[in-house]
Amino acid sequence: xxxxxxxxxxxxxxxxxxxxxxxxxxxxxxxxxxxxxxxxxxxxxxxxxxxxxxxxxxxxxxxxxxxxxxxxxxxxxxxxxxxxxxxxxxxxxxxxxxxxxxxxxxxxxxxxxxxxxxxxxxxxxxxxxxxxxxxxxxxxxxxxxxxxxxxxxxxxxxxxxxxxxxxxxxxxxxxxxxxxxxxxxxxxxxxxxxxxxxxxxxxxxxxxxxxxxxxxxxxxxxxxxxxxxxxxxxxxxxxxxxxxxxxxxxxxxxxxxxxxxxxxxxxxxxxxxxxxxxxxxxxxxxxxxxxxxxxxxxxxxxxxxxxxxxxxxxxxxxxxxxxxxxxxxxxxxxxxxxxxxxxxxxxxxxxxxxxxxxxxxxxxxxxxxxxxxxxxxxxxxxxxxxxxxxxxxxxxxxxxxxxxxxxxxxxxxxxxxxxxxxxxxxxxxxxxxxxxxxxxxxxxxxxxxxx
Ligand code: TRP
Numbered sequence: 001x002x003x004x005x006x007x008x009x010x011x012x013x014x015x016x017x018x019x020x021x022x023x024x025x026x027x028x029x030x031x032x033x034x035x036x037x038x039x040x041x042x043x044x045x046x047x048x049x050x051x052x053x054x055x056x057x058x059x060x061x062x063x064x065x066x067x068x069x070x071x072x073x074x075x076x077x078x079x080x081x082x083x084x085x086x087x088x089x090x091x092x093x094x095x096x097x098x099x100x101x102x103x104x105x106x107x108x109x110x111x112x113x114x115x116x117x118x119x120x121x122x123x124x125x126x127x128x129x130x131x132x133x134x135x136x137x138x139x140x141x142x143x144x145x146x147x148x149x150x151x152x153x154x155x156x157x158x159x160x161x162x163x164x165x166x167x168x169x170x171x172x173x174x175x176x177x178x179x180x181x182x183x184x185x186x187x188x189x190x191x192x193x194x195x196x197x198x199x200x201x202x203x204x205x206x207x208x209x210x211x212x213x214x215x216x217x218x219x220x221x222x223x224x225x226x227x228x229x230x231x232x233x234x235x236x237x238x239x240x241x242x243x244x245x246x247x248x249x250x251x252x253x254x255x256x257x258x259x260x261x262x263x264x265x266x267x268x269x270x271x272x273x274x275x276x277x278x279x280x281x282x283x284x285x286x287x288x289x290x291x292x293x294x295x296x297x298x299x300x301x302x303x304x305x306x307x308x309x310x311x312x313x314x315x316x317x318x319x320x321x322x323x324x325x326x327x328x329x330x331x332x333x334x335x336x337x338x339x340x341x342x343x344x345x346x347x348x349x350x351x352x353x354x355x356x357x358x359x360x361x362x363x364x365x366x367x368x369x370x371x372x373x374x375x376x377x378x379x380x381x382x383x384x385x386x387x388x389x390x391x392x393x394x395x396x397x398x399x400x401x402x403x404x405x406x407x408x409x410x411x412x413x414x415x416x417x418x419x420x421x422x423x424x425x426x427x428x429x430x431x432x433x434x435x436x437x438x439x440x441x442x443x444x445x446x447x448x449x450x451x
Contacts, residue, residue, distance in 0.1 A: 003072040003081070005245050007335050007345075008170030013251045015175045016243065017259055019328070022178040023239050024264040025185070026325030027113055028232040030318050031293050033268040034275045036228055038286040041216030042208040046269070048222055052229035053261050056439050059431040060235050060397050061257040063404040066416045068244025069253070074335035075099040075241040079403075088407050095403060098396040099238025100332045104352075106237060106388050107329035108360040109381055111162065114326055115154030116294060117319040119144060124301065124311035132302035141295045145367040155360055162326040163353035166334055167346040170246055174327055181320050188317040193273045195310065200277030208286065209272050219446070226443055227389055232264055234325070236396035237388065238332030245335070252419035254428065267321075274314065278304075293318070330356070390447045398440035405433035 010016040037045045070085070071078020076096035083092035123129060123140075132140065144150060165173045197205065230236055247253075275297060279286050282300040286292075301311030330352060337348035362370075366381035375383055404413055410429065417425055 002249070003070075005072040007074075007246065007338060009246045010248065011171055011175060013248070013256070015171075015179070016247055016251065017256055018178045018182050019174055019324075020234075020240070020243055020256070020260045021263045022182050022185075022324030023234045023243065023328035024232060024260055024325075025267045026232075026234075026321045027110065027117075027318070028228070028325075029264065029268040030271040030321055031113070031290075032228060033232065034272050035287075035289055035292040036224060037209065037272060038276075038279075038292060039289060040221045040224060041213060042286070043210050043212035044214050044216045045221055045225060046209055046272075047212045047214075048217060048225040049229060049268075050265065052222075052226045053233065053265055055431075056226060056436050057229045057233045057235060058257050058261050059428055059436050060230075060401055061233055061240055061261065062254050062417065062428060063400050063432055064235060064240040065244035065247065065253045065257065066413065067400065067404065068241040069247045069249075070412070070416060071241075072245045074245075074339050075238040075332050076336060077339055078241055078245055082408065083403075086408050086412065092399075092403055092407070095396060095399045096238070096241060098392050098399070099236065099241055100336050102237035102388050102392040102396060103239060103329045103332045104356055105359070105384050105392075107162075107326060107333075107356050109363040109384050110322070110326055110329060111159045111356065112151065112155045112360050112363045112381075114158035114162075114319070114322040115151060115156075116144070117315055117322055118157055119150070119154050120294065120298075120315040121312060121319055124298075124308060124315055127308055129298045129302045129311050130308060132298055134299050137295050137298045137302070138291075140298070141291065148364055148368045151364045151367065152361065155364060156357060158322070158326070159353050159357045159360070161323055162330050163349045165323070165327050166330045166353075167349035169345055174331070177327065178324055181324050185317060185320045185324070188313055188320070189267065189270050189274065192310070192314060192317065193270045196274045196277040199281075199304075201280035202273075202277045204280040205273060205276035208276055208280070209269065223443060223446060226439070227393065230393045230397060231389060232268060233261060234328060236393045236400065237329075239328040242332040242335055243328065254417055254420050254424065391444075394440050394444045394447065398437060398444060401432045401436040401440070405429070405437065 010019065067082055068078050071081040073081060076093040079096035080090050080093035083090055165177045167173060234240060276286060278297065278300045282303065284296045284299060288296045298311065301307040304310065330349065333352040334345065334348045337343045337352055338345060343351065362380040363384065366379035370380060378386060414425060417428065
């Protein structure tokens, strides 16, 4: 069954790979991964993370991109069409709904944090981090979080950039943005890593990231690593379904998935090589948690020679990575509005972006006015993070691999994955049918507290 996408198509394999790597590489790599590795004991976390990326993440990505390309619609539509082709219930479109709603919710808080990166670019560029002490850095960050109007302004600015790009379409917007931004990101990242490893404590950083101490590994670390792998690879929340829908028939999905996962992992490790040499050289705390980038690192930028430039470039890198991911979170929602409401793309982008911006206010207020407003003992932001990361992502991923492994015919999947040989296909099929579902069921049960 050959369909065409009403939303547009990638002009080439390279354009698709750039866009998908742009989606995968984001705050997850540069903000979350280093602090999670820092808290999870460094190399042991990294080793488990690699296992999760290639053992579970890649097979799920192959499944997700395949479903998108077969359906060629918005996530719910693609799932519904593939289910109909296979004589299965239309209720499978629910998997696409988990994706679309999940992308909506993730973007609502992702954009708020994207706004922080813009603020820090400006603050650093204007010399606001010069000679900053540890206390002053904490106070700067806390003061920023306490100012709800400021946060709203930066959240709005970030969302406006995202809407602007998505409104211009697949080739005119997303592709153009990534062909310009991804090389910039790469140059910044490699440049900063070289600078950091040579001027900071590169040896300590390399040991920290690559010499594992497995005594630090427990079930929580494994859970966190798998969750981080899914988030970092942009899995299970509609992005890869939407991006797959615009993919030319002759592009190899398995090969692309390995390239995307490899690039994403490479960037996460390079981000570690930017951050930890500085952290160690200045005697800072590697396990500082979410504040590692926004509170800890500025202390070093404030002291080092040329720190104003290095700090500005670092936050610029972070902002670019965030934008090329946020557009991929808006796309599933926009494609759905185009189909189901018949909206033109710019109208769909503004409508979806406006609604997401509004929901994002809940996250903004979680840091100030509503800091004490808790449901299930968590702020609005923590609830959104928990719901998307710990429930919707494992559930969406599980349903997707179960669908392709058990409800779509083997013949259909074989024809979708036509570029690999039988042995390679069989390995993937085994992973999709058994290994991934079992891993995801364990994750899911442990999240909901069965063990
Ligand atoms: N992967 C991105 C990051 O690392 C975030 C992201 C984009 C995402 N699209 C997604 C996460 C879809 C989950 C699902 O920052």
